[in-house]
Amino acid sequence: LKNNCEYQQIDPQALPTPTPAPPPHHGNDRDKREEPKRPRRKWQVFPGKNRFYCDGRIMVARQSGVLPLTLGLIVITSGLFFIFDCPFLVKHLTSCIPVIGGGLFVFVVITLLQTSLTDPGILPRATPDEAADIEKQIDNTGNASYRPPPRTKEVLINQQVVKLKYCFSCKMFRPPRTSHCSLCDNCVERFDHHCPWVGNCVGKRNYRFFYTFIVSLSFLTAFIFGCVTTHLALSTKNTPGSNMELVICFFSVWSILGLSGFHTYLVASNLTTNEDIKGSWSGKSGEGVTNPYSHKNIFINCCSVLCAPMPPSLIDRRGFLPTDESVQTAGAGIGLAAKSEINVVGGSSQPASGLQESPSPVPVPPHSHQNSSSV
């Protein structure tokens, strides 16, 4: 169809709007154009401090923390339980014991892995166009004569004033309940805390896994503790394995039960650890401050935290990066944005993430955003 034959195809080399000092990510453009590579997936240019495995299906925080220790403790303690205590208890009590123990063990390990390897609700960083638009709005409302105050925006949520902060790394105003994790260098939605035992942030998408993990772990620890105590009470000889289990269980059962109790309280009041620690809604900062997210009903709160539909992963790790031509067309947008003389690129280097996350202006087939796995 050559209806508009008086127009040329967009020539990537000659854009109508000249771009000022080339942004740092232009370097990546040239590399991409010079060497025709096969299309890369988005996880390969992800700006946060995460590591990806299985071609983007699995992700972990860069610092895995003590996850191997957690896993090791659980496996070793359960192993000792099955080896040393089960035979005796099966003989003297019931054969349900290893079945229950086995079931709990499997449940605990699966939920632990789900918590560690799932995207906690990472927010992708703002594209350069978005960042420029936001900067423009901030400058319009701020005073030009003196240095503007730290960037915050106030919104009304259920008649409660909430301050949204501007994230300098991600170049956007953080949505409510979102926080930037410095260990992972990501903004995470409904940020609870970064758990070193699990080696990942706990946020909107994996909070239910985390909660199930600690509750089932408390059951497992209590169960093993009970069985070992029974074994030692009924039997005359003391195996070293049982003693070690006793020690590990004794120290862990209190802390894990306490943690489960604490998080049950948080779930019932629809709070995050972050908010609880900062005392955002406890009224320290003023009167009449209540949690605007709570449904004022314990059952509904639990339902909305644990049983809400599973939100999708927003970072689309396995999606493909757009092709060079569309990357260049996006450059026109950047040129226009840069026209307003705003320094879009901040101190932290964003290697091509902002540029390549903006898709081609033409909508590609509807399934371009691959929700391949909700992990």
Next chain:
Amino acid sequence: MHSVQHHGQQPRRPDLPHCCQPLSPFHNLQELRHSASLANKVFIQRDYSEGTTCRFQTKFPSELESRIERTLFEDTVKTLNNYYAEAEKIGGQSYLEGCLACSTAYLIFLCMETRYEKVLKKIAKYIQEQNEKIYAPRGLLITDPIERGMRVIEISIYEDRGSSDSSSGSSSSS
């Protein structure tokens, strides 16, 4: 310029610029990219007045005043908001689904498509349809919010490359 007749082509509209004449939907979008240049982008921000559920502001941005009717725009945003509300609805059914998922140690999420993902597919189809029927003929293009981390609805404004008065970068506070 001769207009090539294609199956399903809509009649020529004298009020729209040359490149934005409604053609058969598929070709219209392709030609939009090749014959028009990106002039500006408008970002519809999230509306947090009801909490953290996904809603977008229905306020009509001033940059679009000359481009599209207010009611059409508001309809689009309201429909999108309804879709998202449907995706995030908590009720008896979601409670049952949550309990079922918990009993399988959430492994069921690896096998089945979640309700949210089903609604996202519907949304993608709706946006494509809106683009083809309403926005592309007016030189606009909506980007699916999921491509922007559900933060904004990005509407790209295209200008006819041959037109003399290409209004670009209008500084306005929306």
